[in-house]
Structures are given as C-alpha cells and as structure tokens.
Amino acid sequence: MNYKERAKALVAQMTLAEKCAQMRYDAPAIERLNVPAYNWWNECLHGVARSGAATVFPQSIAMAASFNPQLMEQVAVCISDEARAKYNEYRKFGDTQIYQGLTCWSPNINIFRDPRWGRGHETYGEDPLLTGVMGAAFIKGLQGDDSRHRKLDATIKHYAVHSGPEGKRHSFDAVVNEKDLWETYLFAFKYCIDHADPSAVMGAYNRINGEPACGSKTYLKETLYQKLGFKGYVVSDCGAICDFDQHHRVTETPIESAALAVNNGCTLNCGDTYKWLKAAVAEGLISEETITEAVEKLFEARFRLGMFDEDCVYNSIPYDVVECSRHQEINKAMADESIVLLKNDGILPLDNTKNIAVIGPNADDKSILLANYNGTPTEYYTLLRGILEASKGKVLYAKGCHIFDDEIHSWQEQPLREALIAVQKSDAVVMVMGLNPSMEGEEGDAYNGANSGDKSDIELPKTQLKLLREVKKIGKPIVFVNVSGSCVNLTEADTECNAVVQVFYPGAMGGKAVADMLFGVTNPSGGLPVTFYAGTDDLPDFEDYSMDNRTYQYFRGKPLYPFGYGLSYTEFRINVKSSSLKGVEAVVKNIGNYDGKCLVKVYVREKGNSRLNRRLAGFSKVFVPRGEEAAVNIALSRDVLSLFEDSSRLEIIVE
C-alpha cells in the first residue's frame, strides 16, 4: 500500500470525534489504533529553532544575500540532519511535544515589500525569483532525497499577500490587484510548488481582498489547490481561524469559522478552533467526507515521514550531528557569503596589526547573531569577539551609546566619552551599529510596542547618528558596519565613512565571518536582497499593498544602494559572449588582486513598460582566482519570462 492508501485505511477506523481531534496541531493519541500523539508545530527558519542547542545559521535575509542556492541547500541539509537527530532522541523518551517533530513551519517566502515590516528579516527579500530560488533550495534540503520517506515537511508561509502591519494582522485586509498578486505575491509560492514540492503551506492571518487567507475560497481552494496544483496540506497560522469571527468578522461563530476553513482546504489548525468541527457537522456546515479527506492528507504526510515505519533511513541520524564541526564550517561559509560590502575607499581589508577601536551597541550583542526563530548555539562569536580573536593589534572596545534610547539619566554611565578615547587611541575605527531583533520582529516579540514589531521609519536611531558624528570629529578612518535585518538609511554613513558594510543577522559564526572579511581573510561576495532607500520619505503608505513605486522593480526614485549591489576586494570584468531569452553565456575575468566570487545577475526589461524598471531573471555566483577567468552560463527563468505577454519586447541586462 502506498502512503495514501495506508492513510485511508487508518482514518477509516476513526470516529468523527477522533478525526476532528487529529486536525489540531497538538493531535492526541488514539491508543486503540496505535496512533501516538503528535505536535505538528516545529520551526527551523535558519537552524532548528526553540529546541535547545543547534547550529544557528544566518537569518533568512542574510542567506538570501549570499545569492547562493547551492550553499543554501547544504545549509538546509544540515538543518534537517539536526532536526531528525533531535526527533530520534525525543522519540526514545516517548516525547511528542512542541518543537520536537518533523513538520517544520519554515521557510517564510513572503515578499519583503516594505522595509518597515518587522518580520521582513525572516524572508529572502524583495525579489520574487530570488525568493523562489532560495526557498526551493531550502525546501529540497529540508525534505531530503530519499525515495521512500520524506526527511522533514517544509511549510511555505504565509499564504498569502502577508507583510504587515504586525499590529493589525488579525483583522487586516490586504487589498491587491491581480497583476501584483501573480507577479509578486504568489510568484515564489508557485515557484516553490513547481520546483520543490513542499509538503505544506501555512495560511496567513490577514484577509486577501476581503477573504480570510486561511478560509478563502478564491485564494485557497481555487488558487492554491486548483490553479497552482498544490497537493499537500495547509496549516493555519496560530490563532488565525478564531480571527475569522473575532477580528475579521466574516463569520458569526467559531463553528462557522472552522467549517469555512476546512471547506476551503485548511487542513490543520494551529489553535483550538477545530474543536468546533463536530458541531459544524451536526449543523450541516461541513460534511464528514470533507473532514475525512483532510485527515487522510495529514496521515499521508505522517506515513510519508516514516513515523509509522521502523526502516526509515533517517532514523539512524545520530545526535552527534548537532553543531558538529562540518555544520559549523557550512555555517561559517554561509555567514561569509552573506556579508555585503557597500562602500570601500581602499581602507578595507584592514591591516590586522593595527590598533582598532570597535565602537557601537551591536559590537558585543549576542541577540543580533540569533535574530528570531532561532536555536541556542553552544559557541558563538559576537562581532567584538571575532575581531578580538583575529586581530594582532590592540582592540579598544566601547559601546558608545544605547542601541536606540537617547535619554541618559544623571546617575547613569555616559558612554560617549569613553568611545571617543578609544577612537583617539586607535589607528582605525570599526563602528558596529544598526538595529537588533527587539527593534524589528513579530507582534508580541519586539520592544517597540506601539508598532508591534514593525519599524516606524528606516532611519538610524538618533543616538547612533550622534555617536557617528562625534567619532567622525576625531578624524580616524571609519568602517561602518550596519547590522540589521532590513534596509536602514545609510546616507550619512556612506558620506562620512571610509567603508560601509551591511551585515544581516549573521548567525553564531557571525563575528568570525565579519572579522575575516574586515581583515581580508575572506573576500565579500554578497548582494543586497532588498533595496536600500535613501530615506523614509521614499516609501509609499505601509498599508498599501500595491507594488507601485516599491522595490527595485517599481521604485521611481534613486536608491542609496540598489537591489543586488555588493562590492568585492577584487575587480571582475564580465564579457558577455551570447545573450538571448534562453540564456546568457559570459566569461568573468578577475583583474584585481584577490581571489573572489563574482555574482552575475541577469535582468529583463520590457520596452514600453514604464511601470517596471527591470526584473531579475537569473543569477549565478562563480569563483574566479585572481588573474584567471571562468565561464558562466545563466539560464533565464521561464517562470519569470512567462509573466511577459510579448517576449520580443524584452531586453536583457547582465551585470
């Protein structure tokens, strides 16, 4: 029997009440059928999360900046190894608790359409193709390649048109036109379904054009299942079903909410609204057959994961893989490739025998390594620690200011003067500034209560700008390292500093990676996965889901640093040999003084389309030793090309 048949046979023995209970994320045991309890909720956004020790890779936005899907897949293989190793141990205790299972509610493939969204750093940025490619690589690494069993279930989220505001997410109606829906918001969902077959989709909290995402006939039943051909199961975001009657007010009762969700294909409930399903059957709002089909899907997934088989190949993954040295090496490699060099007047790489002042509130902060949805690394390197261990000169550290609070009471430490002394005593200054995950995050997580985790603007906190200006007056060369999960206005840093480096939340090896990059042990190769705007005034209304004037595709202004931008210590020359809609053949020559990886991007532009600037259609990263050259072939994404009605109007840009 295949998994579908085994599921059918098992579910056929269940009562209606038992079936309804199996549709809750915390599904109880059915002892007479030898079905153990199972908690479907697990997370592995950038490493096994909330389950103790784990390799903590760079946050998603940072991994997107690597533009390296091959490395991304390796990362995901490490993650699924660690998740399986943990599952195997938990099973020995008979444990079936939260964050112990095989069904991971990752990745987040929403489009980071506005830099103010607090959860934007969980995504792969603003480009649909980059998001799709990185998402698909991640899913493949999670789900494995065994012919019999799936390694983990990946869950693409949040379906759909979901990117803030956090504070309104339980009642928000995201109004979107068809063009933006397909070109931007659904693109990566379709891409991942077509190319990586994710087991699951998580429905979003918000409504889409009036229909709640987790119970939408138009967007769930008719779009996800029918148009996109999705074959897996759908889990609701946590509490999203009770939002129908309590906040969206599209239903009157939780009974109606449960029925609406399941009737439109929301298979599993994170929350407890599905306890009303039995009543919904009694009231005639849903058929038992629909419930049976949903439960069959869930058990098909559990069978496919090998939960009921003793011969699953993944059962032998040992606990030793957790944080093993190989995983740490891959983690470091990803952190290396995620760093984006934005400006360099030649000060970088730094001479590691010089005395360096390391200044700023993010220099010795562990939280910026971890971002959110993270595990607990046993060993980790803050940027300060990384620089300390790599430097042969003296390192003078001073925090300089609070990360955002500019009020200093008369009895409190005055951190500015200390920082200026350190600067004065140094040959060069590394300022480690930016945001932290308490300033941008999920509703309920982040400090900025008024915004529920969203940012009110994209400016550097005033207290940091003051510190920069005072440090600048001392007159030493400054490397400005901005740590954040999103675009920050770096205009002043760009003007005032000798070098500017963007570090997205870089994971447990972050400090080592940044130090190696600063001292030239590694050569930066990351590119921006989001536009870096020159100010908050450049942004449209946060609540407007039109893509007009948003992201590099549609922005009508001039960004400070564009999407895809990123410098190297070496110089590359790209010679395009041939270029057509089938693909680009080019030779990349390294004419600089360092070995390095070159990120080649291929965009298409549509003649006569004044709305669209250009759109990424392919990319590749190639290593070229100095003085040497390498051939690169980049196929243009058919998923992208198919968005354009008349391909003869397309122009190709290689850079």
Added chain:
Amino acid sequence: MNYKERAKALVAQMTLAEKCAQMRYDAPAIERLNVPAYNWWNECLHGVARSGAATVFPQSIAMAASFNPQLMEQVAVCISDEARAKYNEYRKFGDTQIYQGLTCWSPNINIFRDPRWGRGHETYGEDPLLTGVMGAAFIKGLQGDDSRHRKLDATIKHYAVHSGPEGKRHSFDAVVNEKDLWETYLFAFKYCIDHADPSAVMGAYNRINGEPACGSKTYLKETLYQKLGFKGYVVSDCGAICDFDQHHRVTETPIESAALAVNNGCTLNCGDTYKWLKAAVAEGLISEETITEAVEKLFEARFRLGMFDEDCVYNSIPYDVVECSRHQEINKAMADESIVLLKNDGILPLDNTKNIAVIGPNADDKSILLANYNGTPTEYYTLLRGILEASKGKVLYAKGCHIFDDEIHSWQEQPLREALIAVQKSDAVVMVMGLNPSMEGEEGDAYNGANSGDKSDIELPKTQLKLLREVKKIGKPIVFVNVSGSCVNLTEADTECNAVVQVFYPGAMGGKAVADMLFGVTNPSGGLPVTFYAGTDDLPDFEDYSMDNRTYQYFRGKPLYPFGYGLSYTEFRINVKSSSLKGVEAVVKNIGNYDGKCLVKVYVREKGNSRLNRRLAGFSKVFVPRGEEAAVNIALSRDVLSLFEDSSRLEIIVE
C-alpha cells in the same frame, strides 16, 4: 603650604553661595578662582565601574571568599591604576562628568547580617574582622602609597547599620543595641579608619535608633568623628538628605534637613538638598563657619589628590593599563581563589577528556560575571565558554530551565527534555544554577519588584529544583555549581550531587577560573564569607537588627555549610606549635596529592558566653606543595580581643 592650608586659602576667597555649591557632588566651576567643575561620584566596587572598558574583578563577596588580603590589595592597585588612567584621558577632553573622577564610593563594608539583603554581594560577608581586613587592603590599594598625593579617595559605606530592607531604606529605622553596634556594625568602620585611613565615609539612607544616618548627632558627630577619630569627609548616600523631611519625617523642610546634615558632619551631598544651605544660614540654622570648614575639607581632599598640581606622580599612568594582561592575570588569580568547594565525593577534578553536559540557566549568562557596580569587560568568559575552551571531550550545553520563571506557555520552548538528552549523552554533568544580579540587587535595579532587590527567601527557584530532580533521575554523576552573591539553601544539592561548588559572581575571567578548578588545573582554596543556612526558617525577622541567632557568631542552629568552610583537592594537616592571645604558630603539612593553598582560621571562644559561639580573630592562607610543609604565624587581632573584657576567659580554636 600643606593641603589644609591651600584649601583654607582658596575657600577664603569664595562667597557663601559658591561654598554651598561646592558641597554638592556635581560641584560647578568657579572660573575666577581657576576651580574646574568636579563630579565627585565615581564607583569602583570590583573594578572601575560605569566608565566603559575595565578589568572586571570578582564581586566583593567573591573576593572576600579568597580570604587573601594581599591579593585583594593587588586587585585594588590595578583598579586605581585604571581609574587614574581614565581620569588622565578624560582630563585631556576637559571632562568632569560622573564616573570620571578620583573619588570612588567604594568599598561597601556593611555586615551581610541576613542573606536576604539584595546588596549583600557588594560586601565582604558576615564577619567583622574579615570585612575590616579585606576593606583595609582594598582601601590601601586604591589610595596608593605616594607620600605627596593620594591616588584615589576610597569611601567606606554605608555608615551605618545598613543592610536592608531595600524597599524601605528611605524611611527605615534600624534599631540596634550598643553591643551589636560596636561588636558588629561599627567594627569594620573602626578597623578601616584605624588601619587604612580612608578619605571618606558615605552615610546610609536609614535611621539608626531614630536618627537619620547622614544627619545624626549621636552616630556621625559624636561617634564617627569623635569616638572613631575620623578625619576625612562624609558624603550622603544619593538622595539621603531629602529623605529627612520627605520620608524619615525628622525635619519639616529641606532647609532644616540640609542644616541638620552639615551641622553633624555630612560634608558632601549626593543629591541637591544642599541648594538650601544658603537659606539655612539666613534662617540661623547653621553658621557660615561650619560650612566653610566643610568646604575646606573637600578642597583639602582635592588638593591631596593632586587635582591642582602638575607634578602628581599618577598623572603619567597610561591608558594602556586598562585591561592589560597583568591585570587580567591578577583578575584570574582572584577568581581562582574565590571559588569555594563545598562537597566532593572524589568526582572532582573532572577528567577533561570525558563528555560533559553543561546544564543550567547560569551556564552562559554574562550578567553573573558582572554582578553590579561593574565596568564593561572587552573579553569575558561565561562558565560555558570556559568549560568549552578547557575541555578536550564533547561539551553538550542545555539551559534546562529559566532562572526563576516556572511558567512555560504552550507555544514556548520546553527546555527540560533537551537538557535530559544532553545529560544522557554525557559522562558527567556540570549544573550551573543559582541566582543572578536581577534577583538580588539594589532598590530599582533588580527584577523582583515586590522586594525591591531583596530576596524573599534563600531557596533555589522551584524550576531549578525540578531540573535537578529530573537530571538526577538519568543517573550520571553531577557537579552542582551554585552561582550567587549570597547564601542559597543547597541542602538538596548537597544530598543529591557528587560535588557542590559555590561560585560568587566571579568577574570577567570567571569561566576560565571555574573550568580550571573543575579540571584540576587549579586547586580551590576559598572559604565561605557567609554562613550557608539549611533553609529560610533558620532566619530571624529580616527587619530585626539584633545579631541574636544571626551569622556563625550567634546562630543557634546547625548550618548546612559554616562560615569559613571550603575544601581542597589535597589534604592538609595543621599542627599547632604554640597558641596564645598573642598569636598562633603552626605547621601546615600537605599530605594529599595536589599542591594547594591552605586557609588557616583562628577563632576565639569566651567561656560562659552562651550568646557567642565563637569569633574570627585571625587568618592566613599559605601555599604548600604536596608532600611538603610550611610554617604559619597568625597574630590575633587586637581589635577583636579588645571587645572582650576578661581575656583570661578566651579559648583559641585553630582550624
């Protein structure tokens, strides 16, 4: 002219208003007299505090556990070098802000009479002689030995009879009898004044037998100045003068409060109540002469510190001393000697090739290294990091539980299971448990709002006991490392674990020191500076300042671990050669297998005195290589002996 004469000559040129302003901690400049502004408030409890990078030594209670006043004086020399180095740099900027000056409001020599007092870890414990000896060593190291200038002003605090409750400190009346006052509460103040000549005394917030400490005729004017012969200046605790009329209600107006304080010898005001002094003169509550004398004292101190001299020897201390390697070595040595081994069934020292599970909420917490009134270390070792770097086996880390919160929501990480897996995979377990500075601290600093920083009991948090019990069930050998600044009831740890180690907040090198101790690179030699009681029920009413039934001197019950207790990896035999009230001569033989330091304590007991168990009269720590012996001569403290009317009734105990 000597400093007194220079001060007199300068102050003679000041108007009354100018003089009154100089009595505030934030004294303004008097430009026509070339007097720069000066902020008197600086802190250096266990390293230069609140002024950025500094060597962060173990917290005071930990340094007391070393029972090593010679090492303590070395620590204080490091601290005063760093404070001077910083002062020299700040001066170049013309800075005169808080935490930049030469007048340090350290040490805290209050008696840690009750383990619930949140600030107890700032002290040297419960014994008056140990407190006096460690305090005097600290003062000497701070104030320097230059014949012309004082290096720093040390300030002994809080005078007097001050040890909680924190929440009531602004209105509390500490009621004390004469015997306890002199034998316990004033002993260390007298000892430090007699043996180390501290420049300053800080008055306490509380009243003593009805009189506010900072304005007490009986205890300030007649006792501190007249009976104890103190010649320096007195600074009020911050806001303590306004407490007179606002909270103690012993005066009607701030004008009366200011007058009462200065008339009884409170020279300097931390706060702003002395702005009323001019009005107090106008109202006839205080004479200008009294004010003049106070200001002369303050300027004598500033002259003595070399603030107005260019040839001060300390002006040349370079900034390089801050966190220099020599200071780190002394820091490590102090951390080594501050660790107290309480139980060892032979499991310690651990074999560093074995796999070790490091479990507990304090394992990777930086805050427990720093305690309070601390600087910012550039490099620091959590206990986890220390063990990781010292171990040659695998280290499995799991937090296991929150430090105190036992509520885990359904969507939160369940840290227990992860810990049990780590334990199961290990050869031995190091549990790093206890308290942190958010659970015991100063009013306004600590989390436990209801208690304003005090502890409500001495028990381990329930969530930690649960973790211990679950770990125990796995059956691996357990080393229980309790980190706290005070006595915690370790009864269950003592019963259930193979070894128990007390680590008082150990400073930036704490993790290295603990790892070296666990693996036998060092041999523990600390002794408890406080009694470790077997439960909260053993404690008298917290607000009762009678010493009856408190501390090892008067406690009528059986402690879990007594004052002075501490094991070694080796075995010492102490042969007393002679013993009299003049002193004890003994030979210490190391008959064990490790080199080590032996802490020899000499107590006196008074025949027929049923109230007093015994009292420390001398101690010495001596290094003895294994198989060798060393002579030790311990003079009995005359300060202690003089407390007993009939010395013929005294018995001497050596241990």
